[in-house]
Amino acid sequence: xxxxxxxxxxxxxxxxxxxxxxxxxxxxxxxxxxxxxxxxxxxxxxxxxxxxxxxxxxxxxxxxxxxxxxxxxxxxxxxxxxxxxxxxxxxxxxxxxxxxxxxxxxxxxxxxxxxxxxxxxxxxxxxxxxxxxxxxxxxxxxxxxxxxxxxxxxxxxxxxxxxxxxxxxxxxxxxxxxxxxxxxxxxxxxxxxxxxxxxxxxxxxxxxxxxxxxxxxxxxxxxxxxxxxxxxxxxxxxxxxxxxxxxxxxxxxxxxxxxxxxxxxxxxxxxxxxxxxxxxxxxxxxxxxxxxxx
Numbered sequence: 532x533x534x535x536x537x538x539x540x541x542x543x544x545x546x547x548x549x550x551x552x553x554x555x556x557x558x559x560x561x562x563x564x565x566x567x568x569x570x571x572x573x574x575x576x577x578x579x580x581x582x583x584x585x586x587x588x589x590x591x592x593x594x595x596x597x598x599x600x601x602x603x604x605x606x607x608x609x610x611x612x613x614x615x616x617x618x619x620x621x622x623x624x625x626x627x628x629x630x631x632x633x634x635x636x637x638x639x640x641x642x643x644x645x646x647x648x649x650x651x652x653x654x655x656x657x658x659x660x661x662x663x664x665x666x667x668x669x670x671x672x673x674x675x676x677x678x679x680x681x682x683x684x685x686x687x688x689x690x691x692x693x694x695x696x697x698x699x700x701x702x703x704x705x706x707x708x709x710x711x712x713x714x715x716x717x718x719x720x721x722x723x724x725x726x727x728x729x730x731x732x733x734x735x736x737x738x739x740x741x742x743x744x745x746x747x748x749x750x751x752x753x754x755x756x757x758x759x760x761x762x763x764x765x766x767x768x769x770x771x772x773x774x775x776x777x778x779x780x781x782x783x784x785x786x787x788x789x790x791x792x793x794x795x796x797x798x799x800x801x802x803x804x805x806x807x808x809x810x811x812x813x814x815x816x817x818x819x820x821x822x823x824x825x
Contacts, residue, residue, distance in 0.1 A: 550629055
């Protein structure tokens, strides 16, 4: 199951404060660096699930970029990564909420500097990579940033022409008209409820039917702790999430994407694929960082 993933590769700096922040105060916190980037997270989970992913990305000419590429290779992910001579590797500061009574960090705020990832270009995707691949997955951050948008559109078009199936996580759906205009190139759309609302004007999971009518082959909507819903021409099919103690929600959607894609490539039906996505997301939130770890 060869999968091409087009998206960001970088470093996450996770800040887990021991108490709520206070202006002028020195708040104790646990701070760690982990591999990051939505595309990289999905690729790493795909490798953990037995697929053969290759990540197409762009990093800076720095230690962070070299370390991120080496980490992915160690995780079993092929890398087709361009090196930008000017901009630094993508870095995301993830500020977790202080622990709740159960001890976990339920929500987070992210401060993102895409750096070199914002310069991803069509030339960074070698069409030869598509030969023999089964599927291409595109991270929506590539489309959301005007500086890398052309690369995302090129990837979807090239994959279609090469006969691959495709998936798209819209992530920051800042240009709904753009996304709805390319749904005929997308076999599987993977939004959360906020992204669904940006695309349809409604947080009702049933509104995903409009996206199928616009051309998407199917839509798998993540509902957070409530699970997910698969929507295609046969109607909506709901699945529940596995109960889990949330340590870090970073990358839950990226892991869900990997679970759904891997299951579909093995021939699973829509409902089973959504359930597989929920299981993978549960594994993700039960540990720190967006990827599967060692």
